[in-house]
Every structure is written in structure tokens, then in C-alpha cells.
Amino acid sequence: xxxxxxxxxxxxxxxxxxxxxxxxxxxxxxxxxxxxxxxxxxxxxxxxxxxxxxxxxxxxxxxxxxxxxxxxxxxxxxxxxxxxxxxxxxxxxxxxxxxxxxxxxxxxxxxxxxxxxxxxxxxxxxxxxxxxxxxxxxxxxxxxxxxxxxxxxxxxxxxxxxxxxxxxxxxxxxxxxxxxxxxxxxxxxxxxxxxxxxxxxxxxxxxxxxxxxxxxxxxxxxxxxxxxxxxxxxxxxxxxxxxxxxxxxxxxxxxxxxxxxxxxxxxxxxxxxxxxxxxxxxxxxxxxxxxxxxxxxxxxxxxxxxxxxxxx
Amino acid sequence: xxxxxxxxxxxxxxxxxxxxxxxxxxxxxxxxxxxxxxxxxxxxxxxxxxxxxxxxxxxxxxxxxxxxxxxxxxxxxxxxxxxxxxxxxxxxxxxxxxxxxxxxxxxxxxxxxxxxxxxxxxxxxxxxxxxxxxxxxxxxxxxxxxxxxxxxxxxxxxxxxxxxxxxxxxxxxxxxxxxxxxxxxxxxxxxxxxxxxxxxxxxxxxxxxxxxxxxxxxxxxxxxxxxxxxxxxxxxxxxxxxxxxxxxxxxxxxxxxxxxxxxxxxxxxxxxxxxxxxxxxxxxxxxxxxxxxxxxxxxxxxxxxxxxxxxxxxxxxxxxxxxxxx
Numbered sequence: 109x110x111x112x113x114x115x116x117x118x119x120x121x122x123x124x125x126x127x128x129x130x131x132x133x134x135x136x137x138x139x140x141x142x143x144x145x146x147x148x149x150x151x152x153x154x155x156x157x158x159x160x161x162x163x164x165x166x167x168x169x170x171x172x173x174x175x176x177x178x179x180x181x182x183x184x185x186x187x188x189x190x191x192x193x194x195x196x197x198x199x200x201x202x203x204x205x206x207x208x209x210x211x212x213x214x215x216x217x218x219x220x221x222x223x224x225x226x227x228x229x230x231x232x233x234x235x236x237x238x239x240x241x242x243x244x245x246x247x248x249x250x251x252x253x254x255x256x257x258x259x260x261x262x263x264x265x266x267x268x269x270x271x272x273x274x275x276x277x278x279x280x281x282x283x284x285x286x287x288x289x290x291x292x293x294x295x296x297x298x299x300x301x302x303x304x305x306x307x308x309x310x311x312x313x314x315x316x317x318x319x320x321x322x323x324x325x326x327x328x329x330x331x332x333x334x335x336x337x338x339x340x341x342x343x344x345x346x347x348x349x350x351x352x353x354x355x356x357x358x359x360x361x362x363x364x365x366x367x368x369x370x371x372x373x374x375x376x377x378x379x380x381x382x383x384x385x386x387x388x389x390x391x392x393x394x395x396x397x398x399x400x401x402x403x404x405x406x407x408x409x410x411x412x413x414x415x416x417x418x419x420x
Numbered sequence: 421x422x423x424x425x426x427x428x429x430x431x432x433x434x435x436x437x438x439x440x441x442x443x444x445x446x447x448x449x450x451x452x453x454x455x456x457x458x459x460x461x462x463x464x465x466x467x468x469x470x471x472x473x474x475x476x477x478x479x480x481x482x483x484x485x486x487x488x489x490x491x492x493x494x495x496x497x498x499x500x501x502x503x504x505x506x507x508x509x510x511x512x513x514x515x516x517x518x519x520x521x522x523x524x525x526x527x528x529x530x531x532x533x534x535x536x537x538x539x540x541x542x543x544x545x546x547x548x549x550x551x552x553x554x555x556x557x558x559x560x561x562x563x564x565x566x567x568x569x570x571x572x573x574x575x576x577x578x579x580x581x582x583x584x585x586x587x588x589x590x591x592x593x594x595x596x597x598x599x600x601x602x603x604x605x606x607x608x609x610x611x612x613x614x615x616x617x618x619x620x621x622x623x624x625x626x627x628x629x630x631x632x633x634x635x636x637x638x639x640x641x642x643x644x645x646x647x648x649x650x651x652x653x654x655x656x657x658x659x660x661x662x663x664x665x666x667x668x669x670x671x672x673x674x675x676x677x678x679x680x681x682x683x684x685x686x687x688x689x690x691x692x693x694x695x696x697x698x699x700x701x702x703x704x705x706x707x708x709x710x711x712x713x714x715x716x717x718x719x720x721x722x723x724x725x726x727x728x729x730x731x732x733x734x735x736x737x738x739x740x741x742x743x744x745x746x
Binding site: 250 | 499502
């Protein structure tokens, strides 16, 4: 974000890593303009907007988000945001927005030399956030509902940790899972989509499947949603990194099974995997699904290369 | 290779590849008219490209699931994102012959399908690519594995000699039933019985005769029981019957019927007639029985009492704290 700010813009920049910090900084008079992400830990962007709105603060808020569902836009505008910029941020676009709202002249005159240290994991998280947002937008359009989007988890994990992560997702419920392989530009991996058992009834309702939800309807729904989520997410990643992937055919890993059985039988050859975990929930519905993008260890060199390329 | 640099010869062999590649490739426009139809599609459908190009695909192939197909294509167009369907959703999109009509045993070609949005320069999706994969071998081997697993499951819980549930599976069933009754508080009764003087039968007639006696017992047990009863061979000559939704009284009647049937039966083996009897213990699952093992002990107590009482009889055992301690 800071990287995209216009060069020579005389402002004091403060960073806040969550909503609470942002509000504190504003109360301390550190903010005339707030660039606000919607997906944050502790206190999300909607809550920040609500608090500012409630306190009658005059801070101008520009929402910068990967959550590009039309409804997300409507909600933040209703909460008093000045405008909305979609991630990934394009420098020229940001300048246009600032000019359009005549913000370039209003700031303090302190010149601050800005050195932004980039943590690679943050970059991965941003990329994942944008990809996840696109997938959420697709899912929202497919289901005609608002998708609640938390922050993606980005981690290098061991086999045992993957099991733990899966256990957490399932929360004791039985699950159904689909996997789909992808490869290209030196990067290989698998997307794993996991549904909690209880999700199907609501999904069927949203997708207007009438009648009994039998095994074949469930499979149909499962494939429709995995096409949309996995497809959009991978596309979000290849578009940002400017690479291409071939995708294999999706495969049902197991239906109505315990999470522990999901990985059983696959004496896994790998030790570590780079995992991006994205949980999706549908507002006011009992739909819970988790999308995991698992990258092979030997993909990481290529991944870093493509990411650095992106940052240059 | 870059467009514009392709010379005419390259187009020629590219087309050759495209015609010969062993997957089906179709391009449709938004009105579902065929624009591209490669050799695979021509050969398998019996409709060559020159006949189908320009025609509506649903008109050409009325067996296509039109509504389903449209749904997939519409979402591909709307989201500009690929979609995949597998043979598990629908065994096939186009009904083609199995590629191995002689040695293969599938009736048709199982297919998985990819739908690809073909985005024009203006960003619109005017055409949709459809790729058809022959996955017959994968599908059949998966079905075979599933069938084999099912058989294996049945075998692993069945007693070879009697075809009754074997001890392991029967005891699991008993445990399940025990938990269910604890929840629902309906009646349930367990009968344990064994063959009187079985060792003598083996000693005087030989083991094959003993096996015959055990088979006969299992057969009569099946005749005497209802669909919902769960029958098992518990040990060498010991058997168990779980009677769902039945109290001690009803179970005792059933047990005595079985006792009489065995007593009246004759096993013919190697020119000899073998007559034998059984002793049975009956215990209803009542308050105080805390595990399924304890339930078995109660029925066994009845069984021992029947033995002590002179065999060939039914004894109903009532659970009390005292017998539990003994």
C-alpha cells in the first residue's frame, strides 16, 4: 500500500496492524486520511468505519480491499467511506482517486523519507487476500449471498500441522472434500476444498435445487462450488504473478468422513508444504467451507522469484 | 510460437495434431452452435465435422442433458472461469462406445469434461471450449475397487463356517445396541447359548461331523429369528442372539422354540444320525448393567445355570448387584 502512494506526497504516515490500533492513532490526531483494509485481525474494517461514524470523526476513509463483492462496496459507502479501491492497488489509480477528492493538498508539510520493509510472508498474504476476494466475489454471485471473508492464513507447515489444521476446520463434524492439482511456471500444488457436512442443505437452498438432496445433488453442488472457488482463486494468483497454470480434473477425496480419514492411506511423500488457508462463511447461513492451497516445497524458489518480480 | 509467425506448413501439422489428439475438442458459440469438432469427436460420434459445424449441438445430440449443460456453460461465461465435471457426476456427456469394444466390459465411454471460456480481445466470452476425456479405465477400476472393498467388508465380519456374524463384528453390534438402548430406553434382550457335550460329538463322530452340527445350529437359529435380530457365532460352539425391542419374556419364548427345534433335528453325517441339544441363558438389558461385557456375563450366568440344571433348557437371568459382584 505504502509503495503505491504518490512520490513526493508530503504526509506523515502511521501504520496500524488492526482496527483498534487505527482508532487509537486517529484519536491521537495522527490521521486525516485513513486507508482502511476490511479484512483485519482484532477489529475489522467495517467495525472501524462504524466506530468513526458513531464518534462523528471527520477522518476521510478510503477503503482498500481485496473483498470486491458489490455488497462490500455498498456496505462501506453506507458507513461513510469516501471511496473504495480494489486490491491490488495500481499507483496511477490511487493518484486519480486522491486527485478526484482533492486530497493531495490537505496534508501536513512534514516530509518523511519512507522506507518500507517488505516481509515476504506479508506479500504472500496480500496476494492470497486478493485471490480470496475474487473467489468470494464469484461465490457471492453464484449463491446470491454475502460472503464473510476472514484473513487468509499463510504458513509453511509440516504434515502433522496440516492434520491439526484440518481438525480445526472440521470442528468434530464430518466433512466432504475435493482436491485439484495445478502446475506451471515452476510452481506445483494442490487445492483442497473442505465442506462441513451441515453446509449442503443451505447451499442447495441458495442454488435453488428443489427436492431431495441426495448424493448426486450433493456431488453436483460440490463440483459447482469447487469449480468457482478453486478456479477463481487460482486465477487470482496467476493473474497477479503473471504466470499460467494447468489444472487437473478435480477429484472427490472423500464424502461424509472424519477429517482424520481424509489423509489416511496417503502415506505422504512430502515433509513440508506452503499452505494458504482461506475460510469462507456465508452470512446468516450454516455454510462453512475452507479452501487450502498447498504448494510443494520445491515450488518456493519459483514463487519467490515471481513475487520479487512483482515487487520491482 | 507467436501468432503471425506461423507459416502455412505449421498450420498444416498443427491441424493434424488437433485432429489426431485422443481427446474430444469442441468449440461452441453462445447459441450452442458447433464451430470446432475434432477427429476424436467425429470418429466416436459417427458425425464428421463437416456435418455438424454450424448446427446446434442439442439438435444434433438430443440425448445431451440440455438444462445441465446450459447451467455449466452459463456459469463459465458469467465468471469467465473454467469448470470441470467428472464421470462421478454424470458417467458421460456424449454416449460413445467403449474404446475397447472387445476386451473392455464397460457399456459406454466414461467421460470427464472441462469447460473453458474463450475470451475475445474485447474481454467478452463469445465461445466456449469443451474438452472430453475418456476416463473409462479409471472409472471402472474405481468401481472394481469399491466393489472389492464392499466384499472385503462383508467377508471380514462373516464367520466362514456358518455365514453368521463373526465374533468381532457381532460384539461391535452388541456394543452399538447397548449404547442405543441406553439412549432410547427401549427393551433389548441377549440370548447366549452353546451346544451340549459338543466335545463328545467331535470325539465320537469326528470334526467334520462337529462342523455339520454347528452349521445345522446356525440354520435353525436363522429360521427361529426375525429380520431385526442380530446373530453371531461367539466362540467354537457358543452363539449369541441380540433381540432388539424385545423383553426377557418374549426372548425366553423364542429361546425355547430354538431349543425344541434343535432337539427335534437330526444331522446326517457319513451315514450316521446325530442328535444333540443346546442350553440357553437369557438376560434383558436392565438398569445397573454398565457395559456390554456385563450384559454378556448376565446371559452367560443364565447359560451356566441351564448347564447346572441338567442342560437342554432355558434360564432367564435377572441382573442384581449381587450377581454382578460374583
